[in-house]
Amino acid sequence: MGDNPPPFCNEVLRKTMKILLAPMEGVVDWYMRDLLTRIGGYDACVTEFVRVVDKCLPEKAYRRLCPELGTAAKTAAGTPVVVQLLGGEAAVMAENAALAAALGAAGIDLNFGCPSKVVNRNGGGAVLLKEPERIQQIVAAVRTAVPAPVPVTAKIRLGFDHADDALAIARAVERAGASAIVVHARTRADGYKAPARWQMLRPIREALTIPVIANGDINSVEDYRRCLAISGCDDVMIGRGAVGCPDLARQIRRYQGGQPCQPLAWAEVAPLVVGLAQQMNRTIEDKLVLGRIKQWLVMLKKVYPQAQRCFDQGRRLPTLAQMTALLGQHE
């Protein structure tokens, strides 16, 4: 590492009203980060989780999941990219975090929210919410292993099967030296059931001195406004809403500046979908890209009924070329 702090340093983290692009495995990869951060409004994004089990992963595993490590850990639009790790063993998490930081990651985020049964059975993700002291050990070990200018953050849910310990978990993260905490306002038992419990974030926000970043169900500018008012948080992380409404962060920025904010028209979004397909198809086989395009159409349909129509007409199309042609007709 050189002498200069990385682009997403602790100073950046302390700036208010941040909007972060959430990690989403199988959805928010390099291509989607590139596309969404070009549209703008995001202060940082987080990679899909790197699963750490019992050893330090090879450098190539990090470069595969976070190609931005080759471009100073920034997307083409200049947005910093934080690497997320998932695992339950403090020492091996610390070793991996040190490597990711040495490769230039803009920050290290620790995943304590993943609800996957397989992951939880192996001692990672949300199951750790049952043991705040282990979370503290992991965060502290990672903090010690990573150079001071590189932020270490944690992403939690409110708890595993109840939310009674949400504050204790958040305090454990703070005590361990984290720079900020993201709280997905649901327990693991809540799954993705709406609505997210933004009111549960307020006592955490009031008790902690580090930034508490609100996450869950921010799908519109109005949701953003309500989430801030209810949670008391200044900063947010957006996942599904960011993919379902590709200019949501930019709309929020306009709202903050007192400017009118309308979602992009479908005629502007359809070419983005085609563009993503073409970009991905340079290195990824047709079938996988086709699956990703269908997945994106499903996520877009809440805001764009045209996406639903495209999905319905295109779901049985066997080739990517046919799908992109269909999207072209719908522009």
Ligand SMILES: Cc1cc2nc3c(=O)[nH]c(=O)nc-3n(C[C@H](O)[C@H](O)[C@H](O)COP(=O)(O)O)c2cc1C
């Ligand atoms: C398909 C999918 C993949 C996800 N992958 C991750 C992940 O890799 N790491 C993580 O911390 N959270 C992951 N999440 C959770 C999101 O980051 C976020 O906390 C959750 O979706 C709630 O926020 P939202 O309502 O803005 O989407 C994932 C969620 C979804 C739906």
